[in-house]
Amino acid sequence: MKIIDRLNEDRIHISFEVFPPKTDAGFDKVMDATDRIAKLNPSYISVTYGAGGGTSKNTARIASHIKDDLGVLSLAHLTCASSTKEEVRGVIDNLRQLGIENILALRGDIPEGMAFPTEDRFHYAWELVEEIRKHGDFCIGAACYPEGHVENDHKADDIRYLKQKVDSGVDFLTTQMFFDNDIHYNFLYRIREAGITVPVLPGIMPITSAVQMKRSQELSGTVFPRRFLALLDRFGSYPEAMMQAGIAYATDQIIDLLSNGVKNIHIYSMNKPDVAARIMQNLSEIIKC
Numbered sequence: 001m002k003i004i005d006r007l008n009e010d011r012i013h014i015s016f017e018v019f020p021p022k023t024d025a026g027f028d029k030v031m032d033a034t035d036r037i038a039k040l041n042p043s044y045i046s047v048t049y050g051a052g053g054g055t056s057k058n059t060a061r062i063a064s065h066i067k068d069d070l071g072v073l074s075l076a077h078l079t080c081a082s083s084t085k086e087e088v089r090g091v092i093d094n095l096r097q098l099g100i101e102n103i104l105a106l107r108g109d110i111p112e113g114m115a116f117p118t119e120d121r122f123h124y125a126w127e128l129v130e131e132i133r134k135h136g137d138f139c140i141g142a143a144c145y146p147e148g149h150v151e152n153d154h155k156a157d158d159i160r161y162l163k164q165k166v167d168s169g170v171d172f173l174t175t176q177m178f179f180d181n182d183i184h185y186n187f188l189y190r191i192r193e194a195g196i197t198v199p200v201l202p203g204i205m206p207i208t209s210a211v212q213m214k215r216s217q218e219l220s221g222t223v224f225p226r227r228f229l230a231l232l233d234r235f236g237s238y239p240e241a242m243m244q245a246g247i248a249y250a251t252d253q254i255i256d257l258l259s260n261g262v263k264n265i266h267i268y269s270m271n272k273p274d275v276a277a278r279i280m281q282n283l284s285e286i287i288k289c
């Protein structure tokens, strides 16, 4: 089944994310976390693609396991910046052979020191979207950035390039994490005005430790609002309290989004089934509405 068909249903959908292990040694642990997340009955589980493409086989393997053994829809991420066009085509064909129908098409970060663009690579996600379309009847998702992508000085460029990407064949968008819902509402207004009409899943990251917050900020360049910083300041040195506060903050964000007309939410669950379970418990009655 295609994710877009599910997102178009008139009910609330919550999806989760797992990331593959960097080495084969960590595989069982990730599989165990995935199995536990699947038991929460999410609308789908996405599987990230390691920067550099090194975990490509594991992404496909986990996405296949989610679909075939756990009976949950899976979304395989695919990046193109750090692989040649031939390598990327090989991954797409492998996904098709495994019966994976849903791909999140991403450029990925440009590896440090790499001369880019080069002739043998796709330069932007929209080129990858066009390529995937040539390889089969996939449902294709892509990324978007409510606070703007770090490489763009002007938000107007961001929206213009996003429109180009969506027009190349994107079925739905998932946002970069954000911690202030007003930024998301403003973003939605601007992209709808620009004629981007596909479903947009806000990406919510439950931050449960100070270390995780620092890493998230480095990766995404996101703005942490004063309300979140106060919470971190007060509870950051108490792991259990910080976990509880971070889960409450993410739950609060989700409830606000759902109250304001958003139907589909993606949770960056980061291989943490306990965190995912506690959020689902907080939403148990809400998601039935």
Ligand code: FAD
Pocket (backbone or CB within 6 Å): 047, 048, 049, 050, 051, 052, 077, 078, 079, 105, 106, 107, 108, 109, 110, 123, 124, 125, 126, 142, 143, 144, 149, 150, 151, 152, 157, 158, 161, 162, 164, 165, 174, 175, 176, 177, 203
């Ligand atoms: P693009 O859409 O290609 O955009 C990249 C930059 O180029 C942007 O600044 C854009 O505005 C600009 N641009 C686009 N088109 C043009 C054009 N025609 N001319 C000039 N400039 C243009 N990374 C991973 O390594 N693995 C993952 O699994 C992964 N999953 C992610 C999931 C989500 C939901 C998100 C939000 C991000 C994810 N990332 C992942 C990170 C992502 O790969 C990086 O943010 C990357 O820098 C941009 O990827 P993109 O697909 O958004 O690129």
